[in-house]
Amino acid sequence: MGAYMDQARIRAKNKPELRDRYSDLVFERQLEYGHGSYTGTFAEKHEVRVIPGKWERDEAYSHAAEHNNKWGPSYAYDLGDGTWIVAGRCSS
Numbered sequence: 001m002g003a004y005m006d007q008a009r010i011r012a013k014n015k016p017e018l019r020d021r022y023s024d025l026v027f028e029r030q031l032e033y034g035h036g037s038y039t040g041t042f043a044e045k046h047e048v049r050v051i052p053g054k055w056e057r058d059e060a061y062s063h064a065a066e067h068n069n070k071w072g073p074s075y076a077y078d079l080g081d082g083t084w085i086v087a088g089r090c091s092s
Contacts, residue, residue: 003070004040007061007087010076015050018076018084022048025086040092047073048086054078060085 008025012018022042029043037044049072051063060077064087068075074088 002040002092003089004092005061005065005087006041006045006074006090007064007085008042010084010086011082012084013082018050019048022074022076022086038092040090042074042086042088042090044070044090045072045074045088048076049073050076050078054080055085057085061087064088 010018010021010025012021026042026046029039029041033039033041033043035043055077057079060079064075068088070089070091074086077085079085
């Protein structure tokens with residue numbers, strides 16, 4: 001089986017709110033793509049790990065594409081001003 005990159009922009013004031021919004025995103029992906037394995041979406045990733053620092057959108061996506069494992073958590077990148085990018089390689 002392979003993996004697809006999934007990504008989304010989340011608005012959150014702090015890390016606890018980010019984790020809540022990410023849980024909502026996972027639930028949305030499960031509703032849209034199903035609860036079975038290998039959807040290639042965040043439905044396969046139930047955790048998110050914050051990668052320290054301030055990021056630009058393109059560099060955050062590139063970092064996730066290069067370093068994220070399809071079996072590990074998604075990565076969250078702070079773009080500033082309450083905007084986050086979450087991205088991850090999701091099993092498909």
